[in-house]
Amino acid sequence: MRRPLVRRTRLLSRLDEAVGAGLSVVSAPPGFGKTALVLQFVDGLDYNVRWIDVSAACASPEPFAQHLASAIVGPDAPFPAAIAGKLTDLKAYVDAAIRQASWATDQPLCIVVDNVHYLSDSPESVELLEWLFDRLPQDAELIISGRETIPSRVFDRRIAGGLCLLIEKEDLTFTIDEVEALIAIETKDNSRPELTPDAVSVFDRSGGWPIGAAAIISGAWAPERLGRSAERASWERYLAGDVWSSVPVELKRPMQLASVAPALDEALAIELMGATDWQRLNDWLDRHDFVFEYLPNSQMRVNPLLRGYQAGIFQREDPEAFDAAVVTICAHLEAHGAIAEAMEAAREWQHYDALTGLLERQGPALLYQGSLTLLGRAYDGLPAPRRNASPMVAAVRARVLAQQGEVIDALAEADRVANSADSDAEARLQALLARERALRYTGRVDQEQQVFDDLREMTADASALDRAEVAFAEAEFAMWVAGELQQASEALVRCIGIAQEASAYKLELLARSTLGQLNAMRGNGPAAVEELVRAASGWRTVASSGNLGWTLNNLGMAYLLVGDFHSALTTLTEAVSEGKRGGNPRNQAYATASLGDSELALGNYERARDRYSEALRLCTGGIKDDTLESLSLAGMSATLLNLGSENISQADYWVERALTVSRERGSPFDLATCLMQKGLIESALGTHDMAIERMKAATTIFTIADSGAGLRLAHYRLAMCYFAADRKADADAALRDLAGHCAEAWMFGSLLGAVRERPLFAQWAASRNVLGMAFKSIVAQHAFEQPEESQDDVASFPDVEAWSLGRLEVQVDGHTISDEQWASTRAKELFYLFLANPDGLRKEEAVESIYPDLPREKCNSAFHSNLYRIRKALYPDSIIKRNGTYLLNPEGSFKWDVTEFETKLERALTLEPASDERANAFRNALQLYRGPFAEAFFSEWAASQRSRLANRTQEALSVLAGYYAGKADYEAAADCMQKLLEADRFNEEAAYQLASYRVQGGNRAAALAFLDEYRRGYESEYGAGIPGRFTQLRGRIAAGAAI
Incomplete structure (x- = not known):
């Protein structure tokens, strides 16, 4: 790859000085050498540099996420985007890539996002870039470069506050010294020195505009034609009169062909123009390299100031050849898996046949991946008559509309395709899936059921992927709409088998996760745990979906069902972390509330109250979820009741709020849970008849809902209320009803929290010999057990011990750090320098001590790269920054033989x-x-x-x-x-x-x-x-x- 000719030392020094801030922004119009400058900076930088060349396709967040992951992890990034058109999934996808890359190298990450202006019209893509910046490790750097700054509050705030470097066109304008340096390089083989341009003249005529100066020096721009002080507005005239006319006749068509492609590698260039013309063009570009921009991934692109002009001439002069070039480019990109780029190329040049073909071939697969925004952008590029002319395109568009909640348009489009004689079976199937999703939004259950009857008739000859999607849709309908849990279970099992046949691994995992959740809802704890453990393991392997957090939350709840509260705590803590990491506050809130359930069952009432408070805070922070709200309110009431009788009025206040939410908007399960909590409060207040009626109502609701776990708890608490009312015979009868629903020993595990609530009643219940030895064992072990002391989360750092008198060795928790782990002698020396200066060092002091002879523009980045190596070798927070000073973490444990000696x-x-x-x-x-x-x-x-x-x-x-x-x-x-x-x-x-x-x-x-x-x-x-x-x-x- 060609390297920029003039070394821009003054700007490179500024970029190096900015290392450590985490963000640098380069923004200027075309022709100012933005990409060239950043290439110079990262060349030789002691960082793991990852370069993302943003294209117009990245205006859709799905291809942008894939570009990010492929650049960060490498070309063999193992995961495509997740199933679901949700930004949270794409965030989890990008986060997984960052984590995979961060610790795979002994260098810190430096991510360059070039041509960032293509994201300006896509709030979702901008949000994804903001997310990337937020998730980068503390030693990583992000450099964004483009023709304009993107609309981002995150980046604007840092720019306005002086918290990052901003290099603009005034900074990028050549100085006379830089013009002289460029002249010296370009004319070093000039046999006629009298023809060498004068630097002052070039600077004056170009205004310091880098590409203008390069064009004048190369002879492609004739100064006498433009006179003094050439204006930017004259650029098109410059293209027509100078640069384009300076291209040899035999290279004009190769140049035009290159201009049609968004970017060019050797394979595509040869396919477009042939090897001979490609070689000739390359030779000419050696002397006119300002015409192209050279990228780190062995690609090049025509300078944007030239590209549109040259392609426009091509399209006007020879439309047939132009169209053929577009088809070749799209086919090449599609064959290499660059579907989004192929669609964007067809969209840019309004090649409707190419775009229609891409949508017909790739639409269903993109739906499976959740690329809804990408599909929507492609459809918007087609005129309505062209969309309607293809049944498959229209059917897939209907599915996109349905997924996005555009119900009326989705139904209209789906019905049109389904009733058209031109539609084949595949298009009709896609249309019916779109109709089913749209009907679900409208609540038309009967019509939705009819759709599934029609789908069953069509799936016999359908592909395995289509059959798996239909089975999953059936399961969702049966589970969430019809309430037919057994039917949903059968559909999910069927979906898993078909998905395995289709090698649709993510759909299989989605079905397993849902089946595990369904088993938990039905009270089958062991089956739920088994299925959800497998699903969680699979999502970890995929490492790219917010579904892991959801699955872990359901797994934690399944552990609650079987009474394994410690496993529930561990699993739900991870679920909270996944929610935070994936930017999914809903998952985070659900897992936090479930953690409250675990703490409540273990008797840690103060901690449970904190968990429920946090879940409710997340609810009020923008998450609208009635189930989460009502169950968190009920949980808050339960903790207050268990914290003492003086809290009964507050407990009643919280449960009344929970009942209001569950009655108005919640599910039957939510209502039954809240009724049980209300019954407990009434029992504590001595209004026993009301308490008993509440518990009976909860029992009835759980029976209808086929919720085994809820039903068992309701029977137990009904017996408890009878006992408090001194109706022991009725209590005994309720216990016998409970025994009829506890066919296996594990089913008593979920009663542990209730046993702790009323230990005297639990002893009496065990003495009745109705519930068997499993219940007696729980009572004997836990009825009067003191809750485990609950400590706040405290950062616990490993012990670090260092020796330097006679030997150099560092151990972390007794394990020696090898030279390979240090990755650099400088990193090890820098750590010892910190040991020798426990009060900390300013960056300049450390650089002076470790790198006295390093060029100034390299010192700062070298310091930060070795700081990263220390943190990686020891632990991430081993070195902290405080008031401009870097020092060993005061909360850490660092033992050094020199300190001990002195x-x-x-x-x-x-x-x-x-x-x-x-x-x-x-x-x-x-x-x-x-x-x-x-x-x-x-x-x-x-x-x-x-x-x-x-x-x-x-x-x-x-x-x-x-x-x-x-x-x-x-x-x-x-x-x-x-x-x-x-x-x-x-x-x-x-x-x-x-x-x-x-x-x-x-x-x-x-x-x-x-x-x-x-x-x-x-x-x-x-x-x-x-x-x-x-x-x-x-x-x-x-x-x-x-x-």
Whole structure:
């Protein structure tokens, strides 16, 4: 790939300085070198750079999400967009890609989104980009570049607040120095220097406009034709009179063909124009590279200022060849899986035949993927007569309209296709599916049932995917509209089998998730757990759908059914996280409320109240869900009732609110649950008859709804109310009714919360020998069990321990960080620099210490890339930023042998000189000094640290030697001097004292041998004789004189 010629150092420095802010914006009209500048910046950047070249197709959020994922994860991104036309699913999809890429490399992410202006008219795509920015790891960078800033409150707020870098056309305008640099490069092989353009003249005539300057220098733009101060408005005249006329005749058609394509790679270029013309065009472009923009993915595109003009000439001069080129481009893109780009190319050039064909072939598959906005945009590109001429196009459009809630138009379109003699079986089937979805919105149950009768007659010869979709639609109808749960179960099982046949894995997972939810609704806890565990595992593998959070929430509720409340807590906590991560507040709210149910059953009433409060807060924050609201209100009432009788009035207030919601808008299940809670309050108030009537009403509703779990709980609480009213015979009868609905031991598990509510009644119920040993076991273990202490979520960080005296090693929770995990010696050194500066460092201080010789425009990005490596090697919050200073997390645990060594030395210095306690303190400190500090680091700061610690060690050894000598333990004193010499071989004072201590210890021979060895080494090292005092000392020792 060609690289930009002029290195724009002043702008590259600004981009580097902005690293760490997380966002940089480059915005200017065409021809200012935006892409070229960003390419220069990321070239050689110590980041994992991912480049997204936004096309017009990205105005639909589904292809934009796929572009993002493919760029972030790589060309083999394993997941297409999720089933459902919901932005939350696309957010989960993008989030999964970010998580997959973030920890797959030892470099932080830098994501470049080029041509971002194509998103301006798509609020959903802009929201997806905002989501990407919000979800990026703390060390990642986002660079967005385009002809204009996009309408985004998130980005506008950061630009207006000076929180990110903004480079505009005034910044991108060439300086005279940059014009001179470009002239020098472009004319370096010029054999006629007198023809070299003058920099001042080029600058004056181009106004510093980069593409204008390049055109003048190349000779494609003749200055004398335009005079001074060329205006931007003259660009079309420039195209017609200069650049286009400068293209050799034999290359005009290849240039036109290239202009039709949104982007060009070698394969498409050869397919369009042939290998010979492609090579000739490439050779010409080497000398006129301002005509094309070169992209990181081995693609190129005609400069947008030229593209429309050249393609327009082509379309007017030879419409047949132009149409053929569009067909070739669309077919090439479709064959390579770029369906959205193919549709956008056909839409851009108004090639209705190509667009119709794409919709006919790809429409059903795009529906399955949930690409509703993409399909809608494609349909909008067709005139109504062309849409209506194709039954399949019209049928799929009807399904899109139905999914979007456009009921009247969807029904009209579907009926037209279904009744048309021109419609084949596939088009009619799609039309009937559209009609079924539209009828569901209107509540026309009888007509909807008739649609399914018609669909059953058609599915015998339909594809496996169509049959699976019909089966799933039947299940949804039976489950949510008709209330026929057994019929829904059979349809879901059928859908799973057909989806496996069709290799429609996501539809299979969707059916499994729904079947698990259905089993939970019917009270079959084990079956629900089994199905939902399989579904959750599958959604994790897909890693691209908000369906994981929904499935985990249902799994948590299934665990509640079987009494496994601890598994419910774990699962629902993950469901809350998934809701947050996928930007799905509804999933988050449901999981939070279910967490309240778990805490309530475990007796953690304060924590349960907090969970329900949070769920209700999310409800008032824009989530309109009557079931969630009524059940959270009822849960709040239950927690208040269990927190003490003084809260009864508040509990009654909350349950009355719940009853109001459930009666007006809720489901029968919601109403029955609220009636049970109202009955408990009335029982506590002593109005027993009313309490009993509430419980009976709840029992009846749960029976009709075929809700086994609710029915079991209602029977138990009815017995409890009878018992409180002193009607023990009726209580006994209610318990017998309960026993009839508890055929298996697990069915008693969901009663645990009720057992804790009234432990005395639970004991009495167990003593009746009606409910069997399983219930007795629950009562014996849990009736009077104290609830587990519930702690607030506290960030718990791993323990980090580092050694640098004699060895370099860092452990996290006892596991050594390997060099591969550090990924860079600089990263490891930067971590030790933070250890040496516990109060923190400003970025400039760290850069000066670690990278003294690195070019200025590279320092900032190098700092942040190694900061990322530290966080990845240790844990994400190991380094924090506070008031412009980077430091080790004060809440973390960091143990360092240097700190421990110096702390012990300082303590020793505070003790009484020559005391045994002081000597022991020095000995303990010196045991930590196993060698020089960090010999693998050669920076000035490390050398200074090495010298300082060595000096402190020598001082400690000297003090300790003096202590031993004072105690006449001359061998120990000599050993101290020996250790000093190991660190500093020619330390004269240590050598002199060592020989003296050997003599005083009675070992003259050892002293003489040491002095002789020291003399030879000294003379060899320094080329001079040993100092005279050593010669004198040796003479006295040899003569036996006292020392």
